[in-house]
Amino acid sequence: MDAAAVQELTHGERRRLVEILDRLTPEQWEATSACPRWSVEGVVAHLSAAASTTTRQWIVSIVRSRFDPDRHNDRLIARHRGATPGETLETFRGLVASRTAAAGAHVAMLGEVVVHAQDIVRPLGLELVPDQTAVLEVARFFATKDFAVNSRTLVRGLSLKADDAPFDVGSGPLVTGELLTLTLAMAGRADAAAELAGPGAEELLHRIEIA
Structure with missing residues (x-):
């Protein structure tokens, strides 16, 4: 599958997730995701970071984080997390159609949203059925x-x-x-x-x- 087709799938999965996020309560936004270090809001901020970080920005961040992936991710999450869950959601919504993929790894970006969407919904007892393709x-x-x-x-x-x-x-x-x-x-x-x-x-x- 070529990059353009993968990007279209990625955009579709982001839209599916936005539909779920639009209905979350404040308590659900604060809930722990399937990534124990991150709340639901933290995962959404992470997805915004993935959708907007260029290869150069990624390299600079990981170097400044002394190649510690947790520190690297925390820095990017803080940058893309809003003052409220609503702001965090609007940032992500604005990146639904982003074609940015660090190192040109478009399938990896698709994997980010497919997996992290489940990290959000499964602990909340919700269901999000991704496109099988x-x-x-x-x-x-x-x-x-x-x-x-x-x-x-x-x-x-x-x-x-x-x-x-x-x-x-x-x-x-x-x-x-x-x-x-x-x-x-x-x-x-x-x-x-x-x-x-x-x-x-x-x-x-x-x-x-x-x-």
């Missing part, structure tokens, strides 16, 4: 690249097969489940990995828990 693109990327998350390393020596999509990769003990669940597991989400089945599922969960 978008998830498949991210799943294939995660299975073959270590970029932003060490997904390829995480699933090395395992076979992954989706029950609901043409996704069948790797070799070794089999891990099966829905495509979105497999994708979240490759991104290191233990709660998603716990929902998977097959002889390799326990090993994948173990790798996530000790990472």
Whole structure:
């Protein structure tokens, strides 16, 4: 899939997330996301940072953060977080159609919104169903690249097969489940990995828990 097509999928997933965010209560904005260090608002600010940080800006930030990814992310979140959740949402809304992708990693940007949208909705007991084509693109990327998350390393020596999509990769003990669940597991989400089945599922969960 070419960059333009991936960008269109990314824009679509951002719009889906905005529809959810428009309905959140103040308490939900303050709730802890599936990224324990970040609230829901923090994740949205992180997505705004991802949608607006150029390659040069990313390099400057990571160097100034002494190559500490947590410090780097916290700096960018602070920059894109508003005085209120409403301001944070408006910043993100204004970046829905952004085509910025540090290092030209457009599929990684798609992965950011697919995964982090679930980091927001799942702990809140809400549902956001992403476009299956978008998830498949991210799943294939995660299975073959270590970029932003060490997904390829995480699933090395395992076979992954989706029950609901043409996704069948790797070799070794089999891990099966829905495509979105497999994708979240490759991104290191233990709660998603716990929902998977097959002889390799326990090993994948173990790798996530000790990472």
